[in-house]
Amino acid sequence: MHRLGRYLDAPDEWLPSLNRANGSTRQQRTERSVACVQLLRASLKYLDLLTMRVGIPSTGCGMQNLTLPFLAGQAGLDVRRAERAMRDLQAAGLTSVRRRCERAEDGNYRGLAAIRYMPASLFGAFGLAKWLRHERSKASLRHQLRATADAKHRRRSTREHARGQLWLDAMTNGVKRAGPAVSTSGGMDVSTAAEFERQVQIRAGEIKQANPSLGHGICFRLARQQLTPPR
Incomplete structure (x- = not known):
C-alpha cells in the first residue's frame, strides 16, 4: 500500500498498463491516478492472501464480498469517481471482477456484491513477489491449522x-x-x-x-x- 505512491511520481516506470488504461498516449491525469491508487489501497486492506480475493472472511470458509460503494468510502472517493477508477484498474489487469445476481421472489434479478480478485503481479511490479509467496505460505498454514482445530x-x-x-x-x-x-x-x-x-x-x-x-x-x-x- 505504501509503495503504490511511487506510481504517482513515475507512472510509466511502475504501472505502465494503468497509465495507458484510458487509451490515450498522454499520461494519466493526476486526479485519476490518485483515485486509482486510493481504490487499490482500499482493496488491499481487505485482501485475503490465500485466495487473492477482496472481502471479509465469514463463517467456515466463506467470504463476504464488498460493494463498490463500500470500497469507495474506504478510499475517500465518491461512487462515480470510484466507478471510473475501477474501470481503469480492470482495463490495466490490476483487478478482475466477476459480477453476481440472484433471482427475487417476483421473478426479477437483483445485483449482488461482485467478487473481486487482485493479481500477484501487482506485488511483483513493486518488488514484493518473494514476500507475497512467503506470506501466502503462512496464510495457507494458518488456514490448515484452523480447519484441523474446527x-x-x-x-x-x-x-x-x-x-x-x-x-x-x-x-x-x-x-x-x-x-x-x-x-x-x-x-x-x-x-x-x-x-x-x-x-x-x-x-x-x-x-x-x-x-x-x-x-x-x-x-x-x-x-x-x-x-x-x-x-
Missing part, C-alpha cells in the same frame, strides 16, 4: 452428544422396564411416581449432556432440585 472440535462435540444421548436413552428404557415396581413416595400413586422418576432421569440426562464433567449423582441431585414432585 474438525477436531466438531468430532468431540459429536461424541459427547452421542454419549449423552445413549445415557439418556438407557435411563429412560430402565424406567419403562421398571413399570409398576417403582415405589411410591409422599402419597403419590405408582404411575405418578414412575412418571416423576422418568422426568428426573430425563432432566439428569440433559444436565449430563450439557456438562459431561458432572458426576451422575450430582446430575440427579440437580434434577430433583429443579423439578417439583407432583402431589
Whole structure:
C-alpha cells in the first residue's frame, strides 16, 4: 500500500498498463491516478492472501464480498469517481471482477456484491513477489491449522452428544422396564411416581449432556432440585 505512491511520481516506470488504461498516449491525469491508487489501497486492506480475493472472511470458509460503494468510502472517493477508477484498474489487469445476481421472489434479478480478485503481479511490479509467496505460505498454514482445530472440535462435540444421548436413552428404557415396581413416595400413586422418576432421569440426562464433567449423582441431585414432585 505504501509503495503504490511511487506510481504517482513515475507512472510509466511502475504501472505502465494503468497509465495507458484510458487509451490515450498522454499520461494519466493526476486526479485519476490518485483515485486509482486510493481504490487499490482500499482493496488491499481487505485482501485475503490465500485466495487473492477482496472481502471479509465469514463463517467456515466463506467470504463476504464488498460493494463498490463500500470500497469507495474506504478510499475517500465518491461512487462515480470510484466507478471510473475501477474501470481503469480492470482495463490495466490490476483487478478482475466477476459480477453476481440472484433471482427475487417476483421473478426479477437483483445485483449482488461482485467478487473481486487482485493479481500477484501487482506485488511483483513493486518488488514484493518473494514476500507475497512467503506470506501466502503462512496464510495457507494458518488456514490448515484452523480447519484441523474446527474438525477436531466438531468430532468431540459429536461424541459427547452421542454419549449423552445413549445415557439418556438407557435411563429412560430402565424406567419403562421398571413399570409398576417403582415405589411410591409422599402419597403419590405408582404411575405418578414412575412418571416423576422418568422426568428426573430425563432432566439428569440433559444436565449430563450439557456438562459431561458432572458426576451422575450430582446430575440427579440437580434434577430433583429443579423439578417439583407432583402431589
